[in-house]
Structure formats: C-alpha cells, structure tokens
Amino acid sequence: MVLPLLSRLFATDLAIDLGTSNTRIVARGAGLVLDEPSVVAMRDNEVLAAGREAKAMLGREPGAVTVVRPVANGVIAEPDFAQKMLTHFLARIERRWLTHWRPQILMTTPSGITQVERRAVRDVALGAGAREVYLVTEPFAAAIGAGMPIQEARGSLIVTVGGGTTETALLSLAGMVHCESVRSGGSDMDDAIIQWVRKHHSLLIGLRQAEAIKLALGSARPTSADRQFEVKGRGLIDGLPRIVVLSDDEVAEALRDSVVAIVESVRACLERTPPELAADIAEHGIVIAGGGALLHGLDDLLRDEIGLAVTVSSEPVNGAALGAGKMLDGLEMLRRVAASP
Ligand SMILES: Nc1ncnc2c1ncn2[C@@H]1O[C@H](COP(=O)(O)OP(=O)(O)O)[C@@H](O)[C@H]1O
Ligand SMILES: [Mg+2]
The missing domain is CATH 3.90.640.10 (ATPase, substrate binding domain, subdomain 4)
Incomplete structure (x- = not known):
C-alpha cells in the first residue's frame, strides 16, 4: 500500500471494527491498515503475540501462555486483554508509519448492546491511547461500506453475520428504524x-x-x-x-440450527417493518454482510425463505471498517461545529 505523504502526516483518525473474530482498522486517507484475528497471546502479563500469530497458538499453548479472544458475541468480555491487543495493533501501525499519535477513534459496536457494554468499548479505546472516542453501530457502518443509499427517504435492510453476532438493521434517512440482534454467528x-x-x-x-x-x-x-x-x-x-x-451434507446438517437462527432473525425484523419501508425492501431487496454472509448458499436460502432479492455486500468482511472510515470525515465537521462559538 502506497501512502501519500500528506495522509501519512495527518492521518490521525482511525476507524476500528473490533469484531468477535477479526479486528480491522482503517486510517483516514489511507484505507485498511490492519486486518487481524481478534486474538491475543499472553505470557507473564506481557503480550507474546496478537492477531494471526496468536490465533495459530489457540489450542496449542503450553501452560505458561494464555491465548484469549477478548471479544465475545460482539462485546468486550476481557477488557484488559482487549486493551492490550488493541495497544499492540496500534503500536504496529505506528511503527510502520514511524509516527506516534493519539488518534481520534471511531469504534463500531453491535447495535443490541447495553450502556455498560458501550462504556467498555470506549474505555478500551481510551486505554489504548485514543484522544477521543466515537461509536457507531456495526450494521450502520456496514451499510455505508456496502454503498447502500441510507441517507435517502427509503428503507434499506442489511444483515451482518459476524463471528458472534447476527444483526438485521432497517435504515432510512441516515438513521436506524429498528434492528434485530441475536448473539450468534460464525x-x-x-x-x-x-x-x-x-x-x-x-x-x-x-x-x-x-x-x-x-x-x-x-x-x-x-x-x-x-x-x-x-x-x-x-x-x-x-x-x-x-x-x-x-461429507459436505453432514456439515450442512450440522449447520442447520445456526442457519435457521439467522433466517428467523431476519424474518423477525421484517415482521416489524412499517409498510412504506416494507415496500422499499420488497423493491430493492436486502444486503448481507460479515464473514458469515460468505457461507455458501446463504444468500439463496434467504431469498427462498423470505421471498426477497438478496445480495452479498460488495465489501462483505471489510465493509464495517471501511464504512466507519468514510464517516471519519464527518468527525472533522462535528468537531468544528462543536468548537465554533
Ligand atoms: N467463506 C466463509 N464461509 C463461512 N463462514 C465464513 C467464511 N469466511 C469467514 N467466515 C466466518 O465469518 C466469521 C467472521 O466474520 P467477521 O465479519 O470478520 O466477524 P466479526 O465482525 O464478528 O469479527 C467467522 O466465524 C468466520 O469463520
Ligand atoms: Mg463484524
């Protein structure tokens, strides 16, 4: 990746999609700068490895090493480890860019989380060195990443299937009309x-x-x-x-309950969709995103089950980080408005 000099000097804002399975980081003006599994390996309270290297140790670690997935079902389950992992990732980016900065960070979170869980996300980012932290829900960011027309007065429906969450969000006029969130996924x-x-x-x-x-x-x-x-x-x-x-048929059988849970969750959201917006969805169909959207045949099955056109996002896995990255320009505006008398 060639980074223009200017963006390197001024890229002080980051969008971070801290997912159950993967962490993806977008720097303003530079695109995706990190894509690693959300796994950290610790030894004597020190980070031994994070990301791919740590994931390879899962299930193979000797007694002195602890391998942790600090995010579970979309929420921070192990705040200390999450912070250490994020600090490690940010240090890696800093080293590559030969800079040191306290970035403003826009974090994605699942939509169905509590205030306490939101607080935990914020604290992890602050602890990892953020100057300021903003939050955006993952389906919202993923819809922007997929290029859906969410600002328009027209309903858009996105389903994100991550490692530990499945969220179906109905969006219109740049807002979330409602969302169905279940804590199950890949x-x-x-x-x-x-x-x-x-x-x-x-x-x-x-x-x-x-x-x-x-x-x-x-x-x-x-x-x-x-x-x-x-x-x-x-x-x-x-x-x-x-x-x-x-055999593949055995695997399909094993996955049946998980797949049914996804279909039911989408159905539940559709059942609560107001008629005008339902008409929009009927016309334009729905978009599925997240790593789970790549499960072979999920788009076809959903189409048959709910009778609507189903498309896989053009950015199924990086969409949430890229969408949040696009929103970083808006942060600048937010700050300027807040600073003006
Ligand atoms: N081709 C695929 N088929 C089925 N599942 C997949 C595929 N690619 C990735 N996944 C699954 O998607 C999940 C990760 O998706 P991701 O959107 O990165 O999750 P999160 O946002 O929760 O970190 C994992 O469970 C992974 O196994
Ligand atoms: Mg995700």
Whole structure:
C-alpha cells in the first residue's frame, strides 16, 4: 500500500471494527491498515503475540501462555486483554508509519448492546491511547461500506453475520428504524461442527479445525457437490489421534440450527417493518454482510425463505471498517461545529 505523504502526516483518525473474530482498522486517507484475528497471546502479563500469530497458538499453548479472544458475541468480555491487543495493533501501525499519535477513534459496536457494554468499548479505546472516542453501530457502518443509499427517504435492510453476532438493521434517512440482534454467528457454526463430529464420529476436534471444515465444506443447505474433508482429532473412546472423513451434507446438517437462527432473525425484523419501508425492501431487496454472509448458499436460502432479492455486500468482511472510515470525515465537521462559538 502506497501512502501519500500528506495522509501519512495527518492521518490521525482511525476507524476500528473490533469484531468477535477479526479486528480491522482503517486510517483516514489511507484505507485498511490492519486486518487481524481478534486474538491475543499472553505470557507473564506481557503480550507474546496478537492477531494471526496468536490465533495459530489457540489450542496449542503450553501452560505458561494464555491465548484469549477478548471479544465475545460482539462485546468486550476481557477488557484488559482487549486493551492490550488493541495497544499492540496500534503500536504496529505506528511503527510502520514511524509516527506516534493519539488518534481520534471511531469504534463500531453491535447495535443490541447495553450502556455498560458501550462504556467498555470506549474505555478500551481510551486505554489504548485514543484522544477521543466515537461509536457507531456495526450494521450502520456496514451499510455505508456496502454503498447502500441510507441517507435517502427509503428503507434499506442489511444483515451482518459476524463471528458472534447476527444483526438485521432497517435504515432510512441516515438513521436506524429498528434492528434485530441475536448473539450468534460464525463461531456458533464452528461449535456446531465440533458437536456433530463428536456425536457422530466420536472424535474431538479443536475450534480452528472446525472453522477450517466450515470454510472448506460449509453450506447453508445440502448441495449436489459431494465434497469431503479429512478431519484430524482425538478419538473419544481410545484417546488416540485419528482421521475421519466428513461429507459436505453432514456439515450442512450440522449447520442447520445456526442457519435457521439467522433466517428467523431476519424474518423477525421484517415482521416489524412499517409498510412504506416494507415496500422499499420488497423493491430493492436486502444486503448481507460479515464473514458469515460468505457461507455458501446463504444468500439463496434467504431469498427462498423470505421471498426477497438478496445480495452479498460488495465489501462483505471489510465493509464495517471501511464504512466507519468514510464517516471519519464527518468527525472533522462535528468537531468544528462543536468548537465554533
Ligand atoms: N467463506 C466463509 N464461509 C463461512 N463462514 C465464513 C467464511 N469466511 C469467514 N467466515 C466466518 O465469518 C466469521 C467472521 O466474520 P467477521 O465479519 O470478520 O466477524 P466479526 O465482525 O464478528 O469479527 C467467522 O466465524 C468466520 O469463520
Ligand atoms: Mg463484524
């Protein structure tokens, strides 16, 4: 990435999408500057690794090392670790740019969170060195990132399926009309695969292996592809390492409940949509985003279940960070208005 000199000097504002699975950071004028799993590995109260490197240690750590996912279901579950992870990420960006700054930070949060949970997000950003912190809900940012016309007097519906949250938001006139938020997402699919393999093959597998299976074979409903995957784990009965072969239909079956939860959540939001806005949605369809939107066939299944056109966002995974990044220009205006007499 080539950074123009000017933006390098003045890029003091950051948009941070601190997700359950991934942290993505956009710097004003420079685009996406960091994209790492939200995982931190600690040893003796020091950060040993963060991001990809820490994720690779998950389930393999010796006793002296603790590997933590500090964000759970979209909210900060481990504030100290979250702050250490973010501080580590920001230091990495600073080192690359050879600057030191106290940025203004716009953080994305799930929409269905409490004041206390919002406070925790703010505190983590302040603790990691932010000069000022602003918050925006993730579906709102993701809709901007997807280029949806949310400022217009017309309803737009976006569904974001993240690692630990699924949010369906109805937006109009740059505001949120309402939102349906459930605390389940891609990680629940991984858990469901672990349970399936345990129950049907008597094999214990780890979270990373389960995610790999989902990425390789996962689909929202059975396909005619007939694909298979070799799964390695520990036998439940003899306790020895073993390999079993899993089919795509099995994985689709394992994922069924998670997929139904997503469909039901979208349906619940639609049922509460006022008629004028419902007419807009019927005309323009809905957009799905977040890593979970990439689950094979989820768009088709949703279309069949709710009878509306469904499109995957043009920026499914980075959309929330990029959308929040676009809003950084607005912060400047906010500040100027606040400073004027
Ligand atoms: N191609 C894919 N198929 C199914 N799930 C996927 C795919 N790509 C990513 N995911 C899942 O999406 C989730 C991460 O999505 P993301 O939007 O980054 O989450 P968050 O915002 O919660 O950090 C993970 O559970 C990941 O396994
Ligand atoms: Mg997200």
